[in-house]
Amino acid sequence: MPSYLSNLLIxxxxxxxxxxxxxxxxTYLTIWAIAWMTxxxxxxxxxxxxxxxxxxxxxxxxxxxxxxxxxxxRFNGTIAGDTIIGKILNYFFGISLGTGSLIFxxxxxxxxxxxxxxxxxxxxxxxxxVYSVFTNQFLANIGxxxxxxxxxxxxxxxxxxxxxxxxxxxTIFNGTGYYSDADQHMLYMIAGPRRVTKLVxxxxxxxxxxxxxxxxxxxxxxxxxxxxx
Amino acid sequence: xxxxxxxxxxxxxxxxxNSIWNxxxxxxxxxxxxxxxxxxxxxxxxxxxxxxxxxxxxxGGAMGITALx
Numbered sequence: 158m159p160s161y162l163s164n165l166l167i168x169x170x171x172x173x174x175x176x177x178x179x180x181x182x183x184t185y186l187t188i189w190a191i192a193w194m195t196x197x198x199x200x201x202x203x204x205x206x207x208x209x210x211x212x213x214x215x216x217x218x219x220x221x222x223x224x225x226x227x228x229x230x231r232f233n234g235t236i237a238g239d240t241i242i243g244k245i246l247n248y249f250f251g252i253s254l255g256t257g258s259l260i261f262x263x264x265x266x267x268x269x270x271x272x273x274x275x276x277x278x279x280x281x282x283x284x285x286x287v288y289s290v291f292t293n294q295f296l297a298n299i300g301x302x303x304x305x306x307x308x309x310x311x312x313x314x315x316x317x318x319x320x321x322x323x324x325x326x327x328t329i330f331n332g333t334g335y336y337s338d339a340d341q342h343m344l345y346m347i348a349g350p351r352r353v354t355k356l357v358x359x360x361x362x363x364x365x366x367x368x369x370x371x372x373x374x375x376x377x378x379x380x381x382x383x384x385x386x
Numbered sequence: 387x388x389x390x391x392x393x394x395x396x397x398x399x400x401x402x403x404n405s406i407w408n409x410x411x412x413x414x415x416x417x418x419x420x421x422x423x424x425x426x427x428x429x430x431x432x433x434x435x436x437x438x439x440x441x442x443x444x445x446g447g448a449m450g451i452t453a454l455x
């Protein structure tokens with residue numbers, strides 16, 4: 158089978174599986190990403206970087222690929238191939254997107270030892286590892302949703318102000334203090350990083366002594382949220 | 387007669403455009419998503435052209451399977 162045809166068939170198959178499993182817009186954004194890549198890959202190379210220290214381009218390529226794929230994932234796209242497999246593994250097993258892609262790529266790359274030689278195979282494995290770490294770090298730190306937990310006796314006032322000013326959804330939990338044995342109410346909300354910077358001053362303006370806990374969310378499952386956040 | 391036919395075509399075309407537009411709106415694709423994905427595709431493509439290809443680093447994914455086949 159000609160390589161262009163097998164490449165096309167594999168990617169079409171993966172996109173169809175993705176269409177069935179994920180949000181419809183992920184499929185359209187994948188096609189959008191592939192269209193732009195076709196254009197960008199056609200841009201002539203003006204400068205060829207040559208070095209005997211192959212570890213330098215390996216690490217740099219791993220970092221840049223990780224950032225680019227992280228960016229595409231963050232905006233709900235993929236570039237088909239291993240990235241859809243990564244998303245499928247994330248969907249079914251909760252494996253991080255970067256790690257899912259890495260597992261799949263390792264299965265493909267290791268037999269390459271016969272074709273590209275031992276050194277290049279090792280460098281490729283290093284490249285894939287750095288790519289996976291950067292993708293995971295990018296998704297965990299850039300634009301990731303955050304869970305905000307607020308413990309305060311003025312929880313009702315805080316909730317009203319936040320709801321009025323930011324239209325933020327939240328849940329009130331009832332708890333009991335261990336030492337005081339008194340009732341404690343907690344506000345729980347999920348928000349983007351930009352909104353969190355607005356939330357904290359509002360909470361502090363209502364109660365300076367409120368306990369505010371902010372955590373990164375890796376993923377959420379339930380209702381329409383069965384995807385990486 | 388021709389005018390009636392043209393009117394029908396315009397009406398059908400309008401309805402089709404309307405349903406495509408409604409479908410597109412339901413997808414709720416934001417402009418930031420389109421720009422973000424395009425920027426990611428740019429960085430990926432430049433990395434591939436300037437770093438991966440000259441270093442002869444093998445890649446996995448669909449291209450890898452293709453090479454193995």
